[in-house]
Amino acid sequence: MHLPRHAEIWLPGYVKDxxxxxxxxxxxxxxLTFADHFEPLWNRADEKTAIERVKLWSQHWPRIxxxxxxxxxxxxxxxxxxxxxxxxxxxLSQLEPLVEAxxxxxxxxxxxxxxxxxxxxDRMSSFIETLRIRHGLLRTQNGRPVFGFIHGLWALxxxxxxxxxxxxxxxxxxxxxxGCYADFTMPSGAAPTQARLLxxxxxxxxxxxKPKSYDMGIPVVPGGGEAGDLLMIPGPFGLRWxxxxxxxxxxxxxxxxxxxxxxxxxxWLELAPRIGNDAFVKLHTHGTQERHSSFLLGGGLESTLxxxxxxxxxxxxxLWFASAWEMxxxxxxxxxxxxxxxxxxxxxxxxxxx
Numbered sequence: 325m326h327l328p329r330h331a332e333i334w335l336p337g338y339v340k341d342x343x344x345x346x347x348x349x350x351x352x353x354x355x356l357t358f359a360d361h362f363e364p365l366w367n368r369a370d371e372k373t374a375i376e377r378v379k380l381w382s383q384h385w386p387r388i389x390x391x392x393x394x395x396x397x398x399x400x401x402x403x404x405x406x407x408x409x410x411x412x413x414x415x416l417s418q419l420e421p422l423v424e425a426x427x428x429x430x431x432x433x434x435x436x437x438x439x440x441x442x443x444x445x446d447r448m449s450s451f452i453e454t455l456r457i458r459h460g461l462l463r464t465q466n467g468r469p470v471f472g473f474i475h476g477l478w479a480l481x482x483x484x485x486x487x488x489x490x491x492x493x494x495x496x497x498x499x500x501x502x503g504c505y506a507d508f509t510m511p512s513g514a515a516p517t518q519a520r521l522l523x524x525x526x527x528x529x530x531x532x533x534k535p536k537s538y539d540m541g542i543p544v545v546p547g548g549g550e551a552g553d554l555l556m557i558p559g560p561f562g563l564r565w566x567x568x569x570x571x572x573x574x575x576x577x578x579x580x581x582x583x584x585x586x587x588x589x590x591x592w593l594e595l596a597p598r599i600g601n602d603a604f605v606k607l608h609t610h611g612t613q614e615r616h617s618s619f620l621l622g623g624g625l626e627s628t629l630x631x632x633x634x635x636x637x638x639x640x641x642x643l644w645f646a647s648a649w650e651m652x653x654x655x656x657x658x659x660x661x662x663x664x665x666x667x668x669x670x671x672x673x674x675x676x677x678x
Contacts, residue, residue, distance in 0.1 A: 328514035328573045337522045338562055345594070352601035353642045354593065356632055357651045358578075358625075359508045359559075360611040361433055361474055362404040364415050367613075374415055377612040382418045384621040389427040392629045394645045399426065400629055401647040404611075405433035405474040405508070408451040416459055423461065429647035430461045431508075435476030438491030441498065448502050463649060470503045472648040474608075478512035482535035485516050494532035496554045506652045507538070508606060510558035513575045522561045525597045525604060525655055527552025546600040546661050557651060559606040560595035564588065578609040580619035584628045589635045599658035603641075604651060605632075 327335065364374035381404075389399045404419055422428035432451065436444055452469050455461040462469050475481075479489035481496050492498065499507070507528075512518045519539050526541035530553045538556055542548075559576035564587070566572065574591050578584065596603040607628070610616055636643040646654060 330514050330516055330518065333516065333520060334514075334518050334522060334561065337520045341523045341595075342562070348598060349601050351593070351598070351603045351639070351641050353644060353654075354596070354603045354605060354632075354636050355644050355646045355651050355654045356400075357508075357604075357606045357646050357648055358400070358402045359474065359606055359608045359648060360402065360404050361476075361608065362406050362611055363410060363433075364412070364612050365410045366610070371412075374410075374412070374612075375418075377614075377617065378415050378418045380617055380621060381611065382422060385422060385625075386425065386427060388621070388625050388629075391626065392633060392645075395642040396644070398645055400645040401427060401429060401650065403429045403431055403472070403648040405431050405472070405648075407433040407435060407476065408447055409435055411451065411454065413458065416455075416461075420459060420461075429649060430455065430459075431472035431474075431648050433474045433476060435489065436491070437489050438487070441492060441494070444492060444495070445498060445502070448498075452502065465503075465505070468503055470505045472652065473499060473504045473507050473509070475507070475509045478509055478515060478517040480507065480509045480517065481530075481537050483517040483538075487535075490535075493535050493537075494530060496528055496530035496537050497532060500530075500553045504554060506555040506557045506648070506655075508557050508559075508608075508648055510538075510556060511561040511575045513561075513573055513577075518561075519556070519558070521556075523558070523595050523597050525558070525599060526556050528554045528556050530554070544599055544655060544659050546658060548659055550659070555652070555655070557604065557606060557648075557655065558597065559608055560592045560597075562591070562595045564591050576605070576607045578607050578616075578620060578624060578628060580615045580624075583619065583624060584631055586631055586635065589628075589631045593635065593639075593641075599655060600661070602654065602658040604655065606651065 364377050456469050477489045482490040482493050521540050524543045526543045528538040528541040530537045563571040564574040592605050596605045
């Protein structure tokens with residue numbers, strides 16, 4: 325059998341994950357999050373193209389979201405991870421009505437390449453302040469702004485062997501100190517940046533002297549402690565078997581070249597990180613690229629939501645739609661084993677804590 329590249333990184337962890345899956349508690353709740361690496365200026369687009377790319381989402385996502393509801397009657401949430409280096413006030417402003425309507429959220433994405441620690445801290449700090457003060461985005465926790473994060477080109481914590489597109493071995497510590505509540509970068513697939521710990525929500529501990537400190541960590545479990553530098557919330561990762569064809573790698577990507585189907589949805593649920601009876605499905609995409617936006621807004625997202633809703637209903641799972649922030653709160657609830665009623669109240673108040 326021919327395996328995808330860099331199997332020496334992910335295959336041992338994948339085998340361990342599948343062995344651990346035997347005898348797990350049955351699922352009661354499924355949390356679904358869309359994490360978009362949202363890049364309006366992708367491929368060096370001009371301003372007009374960028375405006376049109378964002379406009380498509382501001383026009384079509386409300387229509388799509390209105391067609392679906394989770395077990396509590398709440399519409400789907402879509403999280404735009406917006407890149408700092410592509411900040412334009414008029415582009416972000418187009419997303420604000422979606423956030424106010426409770427069907428979207430904005431978190432932080434960044435691409436950088438060896439500019440140094442102070443440059444990274446200054447850029448991130450300025451962007452956090454801009455999102456908070458100018459656009460009313462992000463949230464405040466314990467008196468400080470907090471954010472979810474996706475690293476550009478999956479190069480979190482200087483994880484590429486060539487050191488490109490990051491350059492900071494202490495990036496996890498920097499993110500913690502800046503207020504990152506969770507990282508949503510993984511999985512990166514058949515790449516050297518892929519973590520060895522798969523399909524697990526876990527705490528990474530930074531070693532500032534070495535890159536890729538998120539490679540392993542301490543899993544979040546019911547009743548467990550909260551200890552670590554950065555919480556990692558990855559999407560599903562594993563092999564997906566196909567009839568009369570070689571298996572392909574499943575990474576939870578929504579793309580025009582890999583549309584959703586019933587088997588993919590079942591595989592997401594099989595591979596999803598678990599904490600007790602809760603399963604966490606984080607799907608990712610690059611929604612401003614025309615080939616993907618045409619697919620997603622032209623039926624791909626509706627098909628994904630329809631298939632997920634029907635699959636969970638048949639299995640007797642409660643389906644909950646969540647932004648990245650809400651998924652973080654659900655993780656905390658599963659860890660603390662708090663009453664589900666208190667969790668629903670907390671989620672209802674999420675948008676008031678800005």
